[in-house]
Amino acid sequence: MHSVRRVCLSTLLLAAFGCGDSQEGADVTRAEGLCAQEQRADTFVAGLSRASPSGAFEVTFVEAMPAPPDRGLNRWVLEVKDRTGALVDGAEVRLRPWMPDHGHGSNPPHLFPTATGVAGQYQITDMDLFMSGLWQFTVRVERGADSDELVFSFCIEG
Ligand SMILES: [Cu+2]
Numbered sequence: 001m002h003s004v005r006r007v008c009l010s011t012l013l014l015a016a017f018g019c020g021d022s023q024e025g026a027d028v029t030r031a032e033g034l035c036a037q038e039q040r041a042d043t044f045v046a047g048l049s050r051a052s053p054s055g056a057f058e059v060t061f062v063e064a065m066p067a068p069p070d071r072g073l074n075r076w077v078l079e080v081k082d083r084t085g086a087l088v089d090g091a092e093v094r095l096r097p098w099m100p101d102h103g104h105g106s107n108p109p110h111l112f113p114t115a116t117g118v119a120g121q122y123q124i125t126d127m128d129l130f131m132s133g134l135w136q137f138t139v140r141v142e143r144g145a146d147s148d149e150l151v152f153s154f155c156i157e158g
Helices: 002-010 012-017 023-031
Strands: 049-051 057-065 072-082 092-099 121-129 133-143 146-156
Touching: 049 146, 057 133, 057 146, 072 133, 092 121
Parallel strands: none
Antiparallel strands: 049 057, 057 072, 072 121, 092 133, 133 146
């Protein structure tokens, strides 16, 4: 096996056609991975923020582990503000992950971020993003008569 790989890597012709199981081949695939051309995804940065369509709420990423979101278990801390910029405590927050290209969500389908104890902050732990590809995350916030939802989209390279 080792000798086969060595021959493969040292032969220009074979390298040009790819050595599927070699390290070199895997690196090239990753660099040009499925997310490289994804136009629908948000670029994750700490502090990524979005207002809901009605302006009732604004949701900000305080923390993501891993960052950017990746395949497997993810932990997020989100901060919620209202239209006046005040931190929102006591809201019902619901998160729905969805893979639009595959027509399926996560298991369980809805996740319910809970208060962290820090004003305006809600966390979700052990969210299982089990597939590579584009995931949409609909965040619904409800407080009293006010409810609205917004969407973040991330491409999970895996
Ligand atoms: Cu999928």
